[in-house]
Amino acid sequence: MFRNQYDTDVTTWSPAGRLHQVEYAMEGVKQGSAAVGLKCKTHVVLASVNKASSELSSYQKKLFKIDENIGVAMAGIIADGRVLCKFMRSECIYHQFVFEAPLPVSRLVVQVADKAQVCTQRSWKRPYGVGLLVAGLDEAGPHLYYNCPSGNYYEYYAFAIGSRSQAAKTYLERRFETFKDCSRDELIRHALLAVKESLQDEELKSTNCGIAVVGADEDFHILDGETLQSFIDTLEDNKAEAKEAAPEDPASTSGGGEAGPSAGAAEEPPAEATPMDM
Amino acid sequence: MEHTIEAFKREESLGARHSGAAAASDGKIHIERTQYPYVTGSSVLGIKYKDGILLAADMAASYGSTKRYKSFQRLKPVGKHAVIGASGEMSDFQQISTMLDELTLRDQMWDDSNTLGPHEIHSYLNRIMYQRRNKFDPLWNNIILGGVKNGKKYLGVVSMIGVHFEDDHVATGFGQHLARPELRKQWRADMTLEEGVRLLEKCLLVLYYRDRSSINKYQIAKVTEEGVTISSPFAIETNWELEAFQNPTKNAEGSW
Numbered sequence: 001m002f003r004n005q006y007d008t009d010v011t012t013w014s015p016a017g018r019l020h021q022v023e024y025a026m027e028g029v030k031q032g033s034a035a036v037g038l039k040c041k042t043h044v045v046l047a048s049v050n051k052a053s054s055e056l057s058s059y060q061k062k063l064f065k066i067d068e069n070i071g072v073a074m075a076g077i078i079a080d081g082r083v084l085c086k087f088m089r090s091e092c093i094y095h096q097f098v099f100e101a102p103l104p105v106s107r108l109v110v111q112v113a114d115k116a117q118v119c120t121q122r123s124w125k126r127p128y129g130v131g132l133l134v135a136g137l138d139e140a141g142p143h144l145y146y147n148c149p150s151g152n153y154y155e156y157y158a159f160a161i162g163s164r165s166q167a168a169k170t171y172l173e174r175r176f177e178t179f180k181d182c183s184r185d186e187l188i189r190h191a192l193l194a195v196k197e198s199l200q201d202e203e204l205k206s207t208n209c210g211i212a213v214v215g216a217d218e219d220f221h222i223l224d225g226e227t228l229q230s231f232i233d234t235l236e237d238n239k240a241e242a243k244e245a246a247p248e249d250p251a252s253t254s255g256g257g258e259a260g261p262s263a264g265a266a267e268e269p270p271a272e273a274t275p276m277d278m
Numbered sequence: 279m280e281h282t283i284e285a286f287k288r289e290e291s292l293g294a295r296h297s298g299a300a301a302a303s304d305g306k307i308h309i310e311r312t313q314y315p316y317v318t319g320s321s322v323l324g325i326k327y328k329d330g331i332l333l334a335a336d337m338a339a340s341y342g343s344t345k346r347y348k349s350f351q352r353l354k355p356v357g358k359h360a361v362i363g364a365s366g367e368m369s370d371f372q373q374i375s376t377m378l379d380e381l382t383l384r385d386q387m388w389d390d391s392n393t394l395g396p397h398e399i400h401s402y403l404n405r406i407m408y409q410r411r412n413k414f415d416p417l418w419n420n421i422i423l424g425g426v427k428n429g430k431k432y433l434g435v436v437s438m439i440g441v442h443f444e445d446d447h448v449a450t451g452f453g454q455h456l457a458r459p460e461l462r463k464q465w466r467a468d469m470t471l472e473e474g475v476r477l478l479e480k481c482l483l484v485l486y487y488r489d490r491s492s493i494n495k496y497q498i499a500k501v502t503e504e505g506v507t508i509s510s511p512f513a514i515e516t517n518w519e520l521e522a523f524q525n526p527t528k529n530a531e532g533s534w
Contacts, residue, residue: 098401098402099397099398099401100397100398101395101398101401106390107390110388110390139392
């Protein structure tokens with residue numbers, strides 16, 4: 001993406017019919033550390049790569065519960081994500097109070113998308129710099145949605161966002177047709193393996209990743225450290241199988257998939273957190 | 279004169295739409311709230327049966343002791359899955375109907391696969407009735423809401439003070455006293471449509487014999503998974519030669 005004279009305001013169109021500020025906001029999402037989501041017939045699982053700004057600090061939280069049946073994983077400016085979380089929680093609780101029933105995920109996602117769209121059409125605002133993977137259950141079944149800074153929303157069987165997410169996406173693309181018949185635990189394993197693809201020169205530990213689950217008989221909750229570590233340990237047992245299935249060289253795949261300048265940014269050493277995650 | 283105009287302007291700015299405001303002789307506004315109903319409907323009955331819900335009500339709207347309106351529809355479908363029936367002040371019922379129409383319209387405008395079920399509508403109604411009660415300006419109705427969604431049957435009541443509950447068979451007004459005992463005796467969960475209608479007709483007949491503000495012109499609403507249908511008006515055969523009606527002043531000499 002090249003700097004040009006039409007990208008100062010979000011309310012300025014370029015002659016090519018593009019809103020560059022909105023596109024830059026979407027770039028911001030790509031700079032954040034990865035988040036992955038996938039669903040089967042009964043459950044939806046979210047996974048995140050957590051970064052710490054230094055050895056002294058804690059790891060950035062990126063998984064949030066919105067209601068008993070809905071949760072999000074985010075990538076990008078987490079502060080923006082937190083504000084959207086607050087909005088989503090209040091919408092859910094309002095619906096519960098008036099109708100004594102959970103807000104359907106598809107409705108919540110549209111409300112978030114409409115809120116994001118407002119920021120793309122006001123000269124005194126900027127788009128939200130965060131991508132949300134919304135996992136939820138309603139009458140129609142399990143859902144996974146992606147809310148984009150542009151104000152668009154998409155439904156997915158499985159998806160990954162953030163830096164080096166292309167590697168995770170490739171993992172998911174090869175297997176997503178098998179996901180719907182997976183069990184809950186198998187789905188969690190797949191999520192961890194997908195997230196693993198987005199790590200570079202880093203061991204998967206319960207401290208640098210997070211998993212959250214929601215199902216018909218299971219309220220949305222984030223797995224605690226011990227449970228998470230035991231899942232990671234079972235991954236180790238099947239390491240050989242995972243290595244075969246994974247793409248040959250994650251670095252080159254992600255480098256090839258993105259435009260010039262941003263690939264350079266993505267190749268930074270993984271131990272350093274990118275600014276957007278703070 | 280000036281007092282009245284001033285009072286009227288102040289009333290407007292207060293947005294006192296629901297209540298009547300009158301200027302008293304001292305020029306101060308006295309906001310009057312609903313004290314009593316004017317045009318009223320009598321009982322509504324509701325039962326669950328094998329395939330769904332049945333609601334029944336007569337078509338009278340009385341003005342005090344006069345049977346003023348004899349083709350007033352007191353049963354109304356709400357969305358795809360529910361039907362509502364009300365007794366009490368009919369103008370308030372019409373306002374509630376408008377609110378529910380707006381609610382279901384907004385629900386449709388989302389244009390997604392989600393619809394409001396009977397439970398949600400019941401909850402919404404309850405919030406409205408309770409809120410008005412808190413303002414000491416109630417919507418003077420006793421409402422029955424019945425519906426079927428995803429195979430689940432739902433039958434609930436909301437009163438004018440916001441009391442709400444669900445049950446297998448419900449009634450408002452005189453129906454609570456005259457129909458419920460019969461329903462308690464005869465109701466079964468696996469009744470067919472014919473059995474359900476017959477049971478309701480029996481109760482409606484009792485109400486016609488004994489409730490002064492009822493007329494012999496009824497509608498029955500049926501809700502199943504397929505949707506809502508409200509029957510065209512019908513009457514029930516009466517028999518005034520029953521022994522109970524002979525010599526009506528037997529136990530009360532001098533009355534008529």
